[in-house]
Amino acid sequence: MTSSSPPIIIIGAGMAGLSCATWLHRAGRPVLVLEAADGVGGRVRTDLTPEGFRLDRGFQVLQTNYPEARRLFDYGALKLRAFRSGAVIRMPDGQETTLENPLQRPLAAFSALASPIGTLPDKLRILSLVRHVLKYKPEELLARPATDTLTFLQRYGWSEQMINSFFKPFFGGVFLDRELTAASNFFEFVFQQFVTGEAAVPALGMQQLPEQLAARLPAGTVQLNAPVAAIVDGSQVRLSSGKVVEASAIVLATDGLTTLRLLAGRSGNPADAVSTEAASFPTAARITTCTYFATSGGHSPGRNDKLLRLNASSHALAHNVAFPADVSGDYAPAGRSLISVSTHGERSLSEAELTAGVREELAAWFGPAARQWQHLRSYRIAAALPVYLAGQPVRQPLKLAERLYRCGDWAAYPSLNAALATGREVAEMIAKG
Numbered sequence: 239m240t241s242s243s244p245p246i247i248i249i250g251a252g253m254a255g256l257s258c259a260t261w262l263h264r265a266g267r268p269v270l271v272l273e274a275a276d277g278v279g280g281r282v283r284t285d286l287t288p289e290g291f292r293l294d295r296g297f298q299v300l301q302t303n304y305p306e307a308r309r310l311f312d313y314g315a316l317k318l319r320a321f322r323s324g325a326v327i328r329m330p331d332g333q334e335t336t337l338e339n340p341l342q343r344p345l346a347a348f349s350a351l352a353s354p355i356g357t358l359p360d361k362l363r364i365l366s367l368v369r370h371v372l373k374y375k376p377e378e379l380l381a382r383p384a385t386d387t388l389t390f391l392q393r394y395g396w397s398e399q400m401i402n403s404f405f406k407p408f409f410g411g412v413f414l415d416r417e418l419t420a421a422s423n424f425f426e427f428v429f430q431q432f433v434t435g436e437a438a439v440p441a442l443g444m445q446q447l448p449e450q451l452a453a454r455l456p457a458g459t460v461q462l463n464a465p466v467a468a469i470v471d472g473s474q475v476r477l478s479s480g481k482v483v484e485a486s487a488i489v490l491a492t493d494g495l496t497t498l499r500l501l502a503g504r505s506g507n508p509a510d511a512v513s514t515e516a517a518s519f520p521t522a523a524r525i526t527t528c529t530y531f532a533t534s535g536g537h538s539p540g541r542n543d544k545l546l547r548l549n550a551s552s553h554a555l556a557h558n559v560a561f562p563a564d565v566s567g568d569y570a571p572a573g574r575s576l577i578s579v580s581t582h583g584e585r586s587l588s589e590a591e592l593t594a595g596v597r598e599e600l601a602a603w604f605g606p607a608a609r610q611w612q613h614l615r616s617y618r619i620a621a622a623l624p625v626y627l628a629g630q631p632v633r634q635p636l637k638l639a640e641r642l643y644r645c646g647d648w649a650a651y652p653s654l655n656a657a658l659a660t661g662r663e664v665a666e667m668i669a670k671g
């Protein structure tokens with residue numbers, strides 16, 4: 239290919255599109271990334287409020303041991319700040335108990351053994367699962383036969399109490415699904431990541447991840463506010479503005495529904511038709527809402543312990559509560575605390591109703607001062623994660639037709655690691671071809 243060849247066009251500057259662009263650029267290939275939104279990151283965005291709060295669009299962390307993240311990011315430059323491993327769990331009777339990761343904090347395992355959550359055999363089973371997942375590489379776990387996570391846990395022998403008080407609040411928060419229907423191979427992978435790595439955020443917010451990747455690309459590589467309307471003739475894309483751009487190859491790094499829409503509307507050589515198998519994939523999604531509050535001053539309601547709060551009560555609105563400024567002071571202006579509350583699933587409540595309901599639960603949890611906390615903003619994310627069930631392939635076809643590819647978590651499993659991995663794999667296919 240000559241330097242005057244048209245670029246490889248990547249549609250979408252989320253983590254998958256930026257990973258693909260990074261690897262292609264490293265391979266010396268010209269790339270153009272067209273992004274519909276006004277910033278890079280896709281589902282990994284951070285808003286800075288006029289008062290100086292950094293609000294990630296939905297509570298989200300980077301597992302520091304993700305193999306793909308370790309390949310791509312400069313962790314030092316990101317100034318990663320880690321949550322403490324474990325969680326404080328609020329039981330339905332209002333009691334709190336702290337569970338810490340037994341592998342990372344062996345002494346804390348004794349306090350976990352004494353905690354009211356689970357029987358002694360339940361706790362020993364945790365150690366057995368730790369040993370089990372440490373025997374495998376991450377991709378080996380993802381390739382294991384799967385059932386749904388709840389069935390996996392029941393077959394492993396955990397008591398109902400342990401499942402309801404620990405696994406459902408904790409992994410329900412990761413999967414955005416408290417029923418734990420997610421495939422068990424994905425659960426084993428995530429469990430391993432929690433055991434071997436830390437859950438961290440960049441000091442200045444999650445959007446620093448995509449910003450770091452975008453900053454390494456030549457100026458002008460990423461075009462923002464450039465929604466793609468259609469793929470025409472298999473080698474061109476038409477922007478919503480009407481502009482048509484030539485491509486030597488096209489990569490769809492968009493969400494599942496947009497990918498399907500762009501594939502369905504594609505025109506071009508019938509010989510390059512996309513197979514039915516490649517063009518029919520699940521697009522069901524998990525929903526979550528993140529409600530942010532701020533204190534006006536005083537001590538952090540999170541006691542600066544850097545632990546996530548989980549609600550074991552299945553009917554709660556406040557499922558997870560985090561205090562990001564306890565982990566990175568840059569998330570809030572000096573002297574103020576930031577409270578991030580996640581509510582998973584569809585609640586059919588207006589923002590005002592949900593905020594009021596969450597506030598009441600927080601008052602019962604953290605004291606009546608919570609009634610005075612300032613409501614900063616709410617983010618309802620309708621397509622937060624792809625639904626990933628037992629039997630779904632860990633990779634769907636990434637090459638769809640000659641010079642047409644797709645990447646992103648919708649083509650694999652719901653994780654930053656999957657978005658980054660599929661982006662790299664597509665870049666390697668193109669660079670080889």
Ligand SMILES: Cc1cc2nc3c(=O)[nH]c(=O)nc-3n(C[C@H](O)[C@H](O)[C@H](O)COP(=O)(O)OP(=O)(O)OC[C@H]3O[C@@H](n4cnc5c(N)ncnc54)[C@H](O)[C@@H]3O)c2cc1C
Nearest residue numbers: 250252253254274280281296299465466646647653654657
């Ligand atoms: C609230 C929340 C919490 C999460 N927590 C975690 C977590 O703790 N750990 C973890 O590993 N993962 C987590 N995830 C998942 C993770 O964020 C995703 O797996 C990952 O960001 C997906 O990246 P992607 O590039 O595949 O897709 P996306 O981020 O969806 O990127 C797609 C991009 O395509 C763009 N686009 C769409 N249509 C067009 C068009 N027509 N033209 C041009 N551009 C277009 C979009 O604007 C977007 O930028 C979480 C997600 C959410 C929402």
